[in-house]
Amino acid sequence: MKTILLSGNTALSYAVKQLDVDVISAYPITPQTTMVEKLSEYVANGELNAEFIPVESEHSALSSVLAASAAGARVFTSTSSQGLLLMHEIMFITAGLRLPVVMGIADRAVSAPINIWNDHSDIMAQRDTGWISFFAESAQESYDRTIQAYRIAEDENVHLPVNLNFDGFILTHTYEPVTPIEDELVLKYAPKKRRKLVLDPNNPMTFGGLGSPEYYFEAKYQAIKALENSLKTIIGADKEYAKISGRGYGLYNAYMTEDSDTILVSLGSIGGSIREIVRRMRRNGSKVGSLSLKLFRPFPAKELAEVLSKTKSIVVLDKASSPGAIGGPLFLEIQATLKSFDLNVPVIDIIAGLGGREIGPDDIRLMFNRGLKVASEKKVDRLLDYVGVYL
Amino acid sequence: MPKKVSEMEEGFVMTTPRSSMQTKTGSWRAFKPVIDYSKCISCAICWSYCPEPAIFLKDGKYTVDYEYCKGCGICAAECPVKAITMVRESD
Numbered sequence: 001m002k003t004i005l006l007s008g009n010t011a012l013s014y015a016v017k018q019l020d021v022d023v024i025s026a027y028p029i030t031p032q033t034t035m036v037e038k039l040s041e042y043v044a045n046g047e048l049n050a051e052f053i054p055v056e057s058e059h060s061a062l063s064s065v066l067a068a069s070a071a072g073a074r075v076f077t078s079t080s081s082q083g084l085l086l087m088h089e090i091m092f093i094t095a096g097l098r099l100p101v102v103m104g105i106a107d108r109a110v111s112a113p114i115n116i117w118n119d120h121s122d123i124m125a126q127r128d129t130g131w132i133s134f135f136a137e138s139a140q141e142s143y144d145r146t147i148q149a150y151r152i153a154e155d156e157n158v159h160l161p162v163n164l165n166f167d168g169f170i171l172t173h174t175y176e177p178v179t180p181i182e183d184e185l186v187l188k189y190a191p192k193k194r195r196k197l198v199l200d201p202n203n204p205m206t207f208g209g210l211g212s213p214e215y216y217f218e219a220k221y222q223a224i225k226a227l228e229n230s231l232k233t234i235i236g237a238d239k240e241y242a243k244i245s246g247r248g249y250g251l252y253n254a255y256m257t258e259d260s261d262t263i264l265v266s267l268g269s270i271g272g273s274i275r276e277i278v279r280r281m282r283r284n285g286s287k288v289g290s291l292s293l294k295l296f297r298p299f300p301a302k303e304l305a306e307v308l309s310k311t312k313s314i315v316v317l318d319k320a321s322s323p324g325a326i327g328g329p330l331f332l333e334i335q336a337t338l339k340s341f342d343l344n345v346p347v348i349d350i351i352a353g354l355g356g357r358e359i360g361p362d363d364i365r366l367m368f369n370r371g372l373k374v375a376s377e378k379k380v381d382r383l384l385d386y387v388g389v390y391l
Numbered sequence: 392m393p394k395k396v397s398e399m400e401e402g403f404v405m406t407t408p409r410s411s412m413q414t415k416t417g418s419w420r421a422f423k424p425v426i427d428y429s430k431c432i433s434c435a436i437c438w439s440y441c442p443e444p445a446i447f448l449k450d451g452k453y454t455v456d457y458e459y460c461k462g463c464g465i466c467a468a469e470c471p472v473k474a475i476t477m478v479r480e481s482d
Contacts, residue, residue, distance in 0.1 A: 098402035159401060197404045206405035212414065218396045219403035225396075 006178040008171035009035035011139040012104045012164070014178075015146035016076050017048045018186040023068035023075045025053035025061045029083040030116045031168040032106040036078065058083035062090040062101070069099040070207045072198035074150065078104035080168060082111060084122045088129070094161045095130030096223055097207055100153035101161040102146070103131075107268065108168040109355040117356020118168040120267060123296075124320040124329040130223055132162040132230055133297040135268045137253070139176040142166045144247055147181070151190040151237045158230045159195070160223075165296075167269040169356070181245050189244055231298050251300045253292040254307050256282060260289035262371030263308065265334055266317040267293050270359055274317075277364040288368045299333050305341035308334070313375035314347040315367050317359075321351055327384045346380050352387040363387050416443070420462030422477040424455055430474035437466035437475060 006014060013035050016024070024043070026036045042048035053064045058079050065075035079087060084105060094101050109115040110122055123133065132152065136142040142164065149162040166172060181189075199207060211219050235251070242248030255275045257263050264274055271292030281288050291307055308314060318328025325332065331349035338345055350367050353359045366387060374380055400406055426437075431453065438446045438453055445460040446453055455466075467475040 096402065097404070197401060197406070204408045206408070206410065207402070209403065209405045209410070210414075211403055215394065215399070215403065218394060218399055222396050222399060222401070222403075 001180050001182055003177045003179045005175050006139055006143070007034065007173055007175045008136075008139045008142045008166045009106070009173070010038050011143040011178050012078070012146050012166075013038035013042065014180060015143045015186075017042050018180065018183050019074065019147065019150050019190060020187060020192070021048070021050050021076045022073035023051045023053065023065060024077065025055055025064035025068075025075075026077045026079065027055055027058050027061050027083060029058070029080045031108060031172045032078050032080040032083075032104065034172070035104060035106070039076075058086040059090060062087040062094065062103070065101050066090060066094050066097070066099055067199075069094075069101050070097065070199045072195060074154075074192050076102055076104075078106070080106040081108035081116070081122045084126060085110065088126060091126055091129035091131060091161070093208065095227075096219070098159040098223060098226065099161060100150075100159055102149045102153055103161065103163045104142075104146070105163050105165045106168045106172045107165050115355040116168070118170055118319075119354045119356065120165075120318075120320040121354070123163070123165050124322070126163075127297060127329060130160070130227055131297060132158075132160055132227065132234070132295075134162065134164050134295055135293065136164065136166045136171065137269050137271045137292060139171060139174065140178045140247070141249060142171060143178050143180060144241065144245065144249070147186055147190055148237045148241050151240075152230065152233055154190070154193050155233045155237075156193070156195075158226065158233050160226055160230060165268065170269045185244055189241065227298050231300060234295065234298075249294050251293075251295050251303050252307065253290070253294065255290040255292075257289035257291060257307050258310055259287060260311045261287040261375040262313045262315060262368060263289045263291050263311045264315045264317060264364070264367055264371065265291045265293065265330065267296065267319065267330060270317065270319070270353070273359070273361070274364055277361055277368065280361075281365065281368060286368065286372060288372070293330075299337075301333070301337040301340065304334070305337055305343060308338065308345060309341070309343050311345060313371045314338075314345055315371040316347060316349045317367060318349060318351045319353045321354065331384070346374050346378065348374060348380055348382065349384045350387050351384070357388050359388065415458045416461050417458045420457075420460060420480055422462045422464060423457065423480050424460065424462070424464065424466050424475050425478050426453065426455065427474045427476070428452060430472050432472055432474075434471065436469050436471060440465050440469045
């Protein structure tokens with residue numbers, strides 16, 4: 001298909017249209033607004049035959065699509081920051097009820113102070129809600145993952161909600177060339193599937209019943225295991241997608257990690273900038289590498305351990321904080337991974353880019369130099385540090 | 392009875408309607424409402440206030456269904472002639 005110019009937001013909307021979604025409910029919030037605008041336009045002009053439910057809040061938006069999903073509809077919602085926090089309660093319920101809801105998240109900082117720019121504070125506050133969580137690096141990847149998301153969510157071995165994270169403004173508002181796949185191919189790859197358990201007046205059943213202490217633990221265990229087991233389907237869906245589109249992303253992008261002295265681990269759009277600095281530093285003989293993670297839940301610990309075992313030190317870049325913890329959310333996962341797989345590689349955490357603070361080339365160089373220092377001295381002086389903050 | 396994970400429907404969906412009847416909530420009770428029929432005037436206030444509802448008209452008498460009564464005590468508090476006493480359940 002012909003390459004077109006789309007922003008991260010409109011790339012997602014375009015995919016949602018091709019996926020022939022039945023019900024959309026969303027509340028506009030910067031920087032997600034243009035995605036909702038585009039979707040309501042598609043519905044209004046007849047390009048997409050869907051029900052668009054305007055609601056008064058994000059809590060209602062997710063509740064509406066949850067109910068539509070329980071009735072068997074293919075659904076979509078999207079939000080950001082404060083809106084995502086308002087959905088928090090319903091996110092647990094969506095995963096607990098095993099409903100294949102797909103949501104786009106324009107990652108943005110969380111108040112206070114009020115701030116509309118990018119970091120990962122909003123999604124990291126939802127990490128234990130039981131959803132599958134992807135991170136994208138480009139508009140093309142956002143588009144491709146949206147199509148994969150429906151195939152994964154609606155797979156009978158998964159039946160879980162999926163969220164697609166793409167950095168606010170950096171991806172949502174940047175126009176890039178995107179090559180979509182044909183409409184028919186989209187629905188052939190991700191066909192709508194009728195689930196066995198759906199709300200139907202002719203065959204009544206209860207969704208969201210009371211799980212007293214005799215039942216709750218088993219129901220929760222079932223949802224936890226479903227998320228753990230989804231990894232296989234996620235990998236398979238990406239491989240199948242690569243066959244039809246020529247584009248696959250895997251669980252991570254590892255760049256020059258094989259012979260490295262240090263690896264910088266990151267999530268989201270910063271991955272491309274990091275790879276550029278790797279190229280520049282490699283020219284000057286510094287053995288640095290980049291590991292850009294694509295999937296945060298389920299956390300692919302075993303697969304990452306393999307990459308991380310080949311280096312001498314690790315720097316984790318967190319674009320979110322976990323105040324009072326020994327490091328940021330990504331750092332805690334990486335450190336637990338190293339320990340669990342008996343890897344004795346020193347690791348440090350850097351928190352940067354909060355509230356849209358720019359992470360420039362010099363900041364990335366500084367992070368790599370910290371890692372190189374740890375690798376040569378074989379010891380960690382400072383476990384957690386902040387880059388780009390004026391002290 | 393607890394169910395095994397493998398016996399449970401996906402997402403804890405209940406496929407049998409009226410399944411709430413299977414949960415006998417009477418076991419939650421710490422105090423039991425006992426009606427003194429020498430005082431009862433059959434006004435039906437206990438029947439209308441019971442949130443379960445676990446009070447029924449049986450053979451012309453308002454009767455507590457102890458399989459479902461949670462022992463909240465609303466009936467005793469609302470009874471205009473103080474015909475209902477809350478009695479501690481024996482262990």
